[in-house]
Amino acid sequence: MTMSSTPEFQAQPYQGIATFGRRPYDPTPRGADVAILGAPYDSATTYRSGARLGPRAIREQSLLLWGYNNALRVNPFESLKIVDAGDVDVVPVDIRATQEAIEKRVHSLRSSGARVLLLGGDHSVSLPSLRAHARDLGELAVVHFDAHPDTWNEEFPGQRYSHGTPFRRALEEKLITPGAYLQVGLRGPTAGPGDYEQARELGARVLTADAVYDLGMDGVLEEIHEHVGKRQLYVTLDIDVVDPAFAPGTGTPEVGGLTSRQILQLVRGLKGLNLVGCDLVEVAPAYDPAGITAILAANLAFEFLSLWGCAKGAKGGSARSQEKFRGR
Numbered sequence: 001m002t003m004s005s006t007p008e009f010q011a012q013p014y015q016g017i018a019t020f021g022r023r024p025y026d027p028t029p030r031g032a033d034v035a036i037l038g039a040p041y042d043s044a045t046t047y048r049s050g051a052r053l054g055p056r057a058i059r060e061q062s063l064l065l066w067g068y069n070n071a072l073r074v075n076p077f078e079s080l081k082i083v084d085a086g087d088v089d090v091v092p093v094d095i096r097a098t099q100e101a102i103e104k105r106v107h108s109l110r111s112s113g114a115r116v117l118l119l120g121g122d123h124s125v126s127l128p129s130l131r132a133h134a135r136d137l138g139e140l141a142v143v144h145f146d147a148h149p150d151t152w153n154e155e156f157p158g159q160r161y162s163h164g165t166p167f168r169r170a171l172e173e174k175l176i177t178p179g180a181y182l183q184v185g186l187r188g189p190t191a192g193p194g195d196y197e198q199a200r201e202l203g204a205r206v207l208t209a210d211a212v213y214d215l216g217m218d219g220v221l222e223e224i225h226e227h228v229g230k231r232q233l234y235v236t237l238d239i240d241v242v243d244p245a246f247a248p249g250t251g252t253p254e255v256g257g258l259t260s261r262q263i264l265q266l267v268r269g270l271k272g273l274n275l276v277g278c279d280l281v282e283v284a285p286a287y288d289p290a291g292i293t294a295i296l297a298a299n300l301a302f303e304f305l306s307l308w309g310c311a312k313g314a315k316g317g318s319a320r321s322q323e324k325f326r327g328r
């Protein structure tokens with residue numbers, strides 16, 4: 001069996017060199033619809049490091065993605081020109097240099113006409129990606145899947161940048177429209193009740209994991225669609241939004257999270273929104289002995305690509321967006 005009828009896909013999943021989904025490696029694409037970019041940086045982690053190896057693990061597991069998305073009825077590999085743009089040249093001992101390098105690469109890829117799917121790395125990599133997107137597009141709606149708010153001010157005295165602060169900085173820098181910022185899946189013990197309150201005061205619509213279970217997936221998607229509307233949407237997905245039973249390979253796991261099926265439903269349910277960019281972060285292969293976290297991450301990346309594939313197929317027909325997430 002082969003992944004596709006095109007000659008470049010004759011290799012078995014365990015053969016060859018692992019670009020994402022066997023897309024062509026092209027660090028400076030021209031005319032691509034989507035560029036997948038790795039940001040293998042984890043020096044901003046506060047507990048278990050290792051997400052620097054996330055992009056490589058996700059690429060390896062992506063070789064099992066056959067191509068056709070039966071839920072969304074699209075083959076993004078056929079309907080889109082997707083390239084694997086490789087990795088950002090990160091500087092493990094310098095977060096500012098790394099952030100500059102990420103912003104530069106994301107901006108450059110966007111300038112080529114591609115939308116960017118960024119693979120972390122820890123969650124600090126989202127801030128420079130948001131900067132690059134907002135530089136082109138202005139303030140963005142953001143859907144933020146995570147076990148943690150990541151809107152803390154400082155996790156270490158005097159240090160404004162870590163993987164727990166990117167969305168505080170993004171709000172301060174006016175990269176995000178506060179009323180169109182949703183945090184989904186928060187849970188676990190925090191230092192006090194103020195952690196979530198702070199996020200709300202900053203303008204986040206906080207849907208804790210408990211709220212997600214109370215609302216159900218359709219209810220969550222209704223909230224998202226209502227608050228995002230027609231705005232330009234950036235989605236950031238920290239794999240720790242998923243329960244460690246399904247995604248153990250991450251730096252700060254929290255019990256009581258979403259199942260892999262639920263996160264698939266939520267991402268698919270974004271269909272119809274104006275997705276301009278996204279990232280998927282915090283996959284740490286060292287704690288992922290069976291590879292299940294990276295397998296899930298590769299599939300979630302595929303769902304993001306599928307959303308773009310659907311958008312391309314539906315150009316001029318956006319009115320049908322709202323009802324599509326129902327019934328899954």
Ligand SMILES: [Mn+2]
Pocket residue numbers: 123146147148150163238282
């Ligand atoms: Mn996070």
